[in-house]
Amino acid sequence: MSTIRVYEPALCCNTGVCGADVDQELVTFTADVNALQEQGIDVQRANLATDPTRFTENPVVVTFLQTAGSEALPLTLVDDVTVLTGRHPSRDEMLRWAGHTDNSPHVELPVIEDCCSDHSASTSCCGDSQRSSGCC
Template identity: 30%
Template sequence: MTKLELFEPAMCCSTGVCGPSVDETLLMITSAFEGLSKVSTVEASRHNLTSDPDAFVKNEKILSLMKENGKDSLPVTLLNGEVMKSGSYPSLDEITDYTGVVFMNQEQSSSCCGGSGCC
């Protein structure tokens, strides 16, 4: 099983719809992880520094990155325990590379995937 973990900076919410403006990247990440939750071969989890600080403390790689680079190292993407990306969120193409799950845009997904966003 593929294990994909995302360690995110402190935020009030993970969806990107809080505050004065919508963060499109967070919306995309939220949708991608919701799609991955339905894939039996992928274990995907998100850890927010505000709501899940224990996950940061318990992961030596995350602790090391944060000691070296501080909060600028976040977000961090781990694939099967290995750091794949640090300092920015993964793109959909990168998530596809990591997991093998292909994500479609809304126009494509409505015709081939029943509107779920991933095939």
């Protein structure tokens, strides 16, 4: 079975739910990694802020950092071969690299529209006088 390793830039946390700004890419990636691990796929993450030793243990990662720098992270390796840089892999990419099909349910999150969007016209929570300001 293939091993997938994702080396990430220094993050305050792996989930993407840090402070006031939520990083949706990290939230999705965290859910994808958890789903794949539940299927028995060997996928692991390393955070430069909390796991710096893991970056120095792999010569491929060391060479990548010396050449491209930490600003080029995340770096994804499959069996110690670079397969992706500069963004997190999708669930489908990781499944393909692991030679699996997706058996876990994908949860579709509803799109929550702004209460003051143009299409809400007469039902706007802001009332007619507030619509021109952009929101309540």
